[in-house]
Amino acid sequence: MPATAPLAPDRFDVDTPALLVDLARLDRNIARMNTIAARLGVDLRPHVKTAKCTQIARRIVGGGTGPVTVSTLREAEYFVADGFRDLLYAVSIVPSKLARAAALVRAGASVQLIVDDVATASDIAVAAQREDVTFEVLIEIDADGHRAGLRPMDPRIVEIARGLEAASHLRFGGVMTHAGASYGCVGAEALRRHAELERSAVVQAAAQLRTAGFDCARVSVGSTPSMSFAEDLSGVTEARVGVYVFNDLVQSNLGVCTVNDIALSVLATVISHKRDTGRVIIDAGGLALSKDHGTAGQAIDYGYGQVCAIDGQPLADLRVVEVNQEHGLIAPRDASASAAMFAALPIGCRVRVLPNHACMTAAAYDTYQVDDGVALQRWPRCNGW
């Protein structure tokens, strides 16, 4: 713990809790992933569900109009309204959602959908025809049993592709997977193996389709941990990565980044000293930090967040150990450091808290306070459905 009280530069003079972005770190994270993608020879289709912010998405895609990946139709609508034109909606589509997706195509966007079910693909074909709008559709592959999708050699993959190609308003576009179990990997070797598992799953599915006579133009993978550790992505055309723009404590535990690469933090104010229980209380609780405790089973359990001084320097011993709706309770890992904690964090001072899971924490805010080193800029984000 530093001997001096945290700095309080004027540029952090905003109401708390607030969502801070360190612009230099953001840009560094973006550049690093661009380098990885170039080395591996794949295009990026960044998943903008993490930041849900046009200004950040533009920085990622170098000022263009896509390609991006979205997780909700509201995101899709937000990004299309702001000029993006090439979107993959990476959650299984159902017919009741097709009218909203069709409106985006009519507005000039290319919207790719995903399916993993024969009957649903057929229902989508009917709905697309009714909307008189054409969609490209990818088939979701399950690489690791994590979530949705068909196993790579499932014969229904070919059956779905056949149905898509036969439909008047659908076009079969390829295969995609999300190897979400990479988040559970421990160690670089396990992550390298998982990246290869992800690659081989979609490449195998693509081979099955090509053998059956289908062109399988897109072969898409997506997870920040597996992309960060992949050694070879032969046969893959694009990667949908999201959380790398901010990084977070879960990613740092995985070895994707260091704690000093985390570009997102919650600015909070110390509001109470609870000396008898050894807790410093801040005005960022379960809503401001999220209740995601994703580091619970990892190498370092950060509770609900790593506490930093206002200048971003981690106060290594201090974490948010408990949250109520609007209260965060900070304690030292070493209880004998309580006195130093109270001295370093007087009531009224400000701290920054690094999040376990950037996507979840950011979702509580409608605005980013973007720190360019001189002043804070306000960038909006899109939430909800």
Place this chain on the structure above:
Amino acid sequence: MPATAPLAPDRFDVDTPALLVDLARLDRNIARMNTIAARLGVDLRPHVKTAKCTQIARRIVGGGTGPVTVSTLREAEYFVADGFRDLLYAVSIVPSKLARAAALVRAGASVQLIVDDVATASDIAVAAQREDVTFEVLIEIDADGHRAGLRPMDPRIVEIARGLEAASHLRFGGVMTHAGASYGCVGAEALRRHAELERSAVVQAAAQLRTAGFDCARVSVGSTPSMSFAEDLSGVTEARVGVYVFNDLVQSNLGVCTVNDIALSVLATVISHKRDTGRVIIDAGGLALSKDHGTAGQAIDYGYGQVCAIDGQPLADLRVVEVNQEHGLIAPRDASASAAMFAALPIGCRVRVLPNHACMTAAAYDTYQVDDGVALQRWPRCNGW
């Protein structure tokens, strides 16, 4: 599990995920707490942090303009803009927040603040004078070591009251506590004892103050579990209860309500069948349900929510066992019930999910879909800070 597929009444034809309120249950929950308060002889100062919605707050206070409790200044601003005039901001105040609070007083509201620190009370006195606005201030008492506040016999309580009374722009109003450890109680007897612990803590603090010559007009408690089980609130003047308006699975585990008293649910659509892993996937994930797993240590672990048919009937065996950002994975408690689950929940059908913690789940939405039994009304809610 019912043999028939869930009903799909037209009135639930909204995009999913959506936040549903069962108006009949809401009104029943409000009436029940009013009866409890009347029996115990205390006023209610409902905590509107749960619903953050004018229409619901008005139903609670019988159409009046307060009194209410808020957890953020944005809530305070929202409710004052909608005509509420008597608010307690129940999170320790710090000087940097006083300007926003003062603006509310200038707008015609009475805003009560809370403190638990001698130096901070003194800083607040200076800030209030600078704003030239008068606040009533309560002293926070710690009943159970749960969060903030001073222990009931701490001599600093009198010292703070003295400072408040001496300040030109502050007025000492009384004492308040939140016995949040009631959420960890198991069984009715433990909850009754905890309610008495909460009562005796503030009453003891008030007695200390009166002995020292202070009028201690307000003696305020607040927690839905302790209020629901309290047998006697002698000496208490008001109760700040919040989550009872909706109730949730945590409250049902505590015995505060039954599952059929839960007025809040998330409407979701089944988007994928993952037969090999035994999961039905819905479009309500960690953002739509929240990552609050408050039932984890309770009698019944509901995962991330209890799954119900569209008519609200719990499908007792089914819960959301895992969440990603926009995916919720449903599984039966009894794995042999998988086939029945897939049959009951076809892709495209709708379900409702009861939340672990209503306050956290509701916070992801800007709108309630309020079901009055005939149609859905849209009621806005206020989020953020």
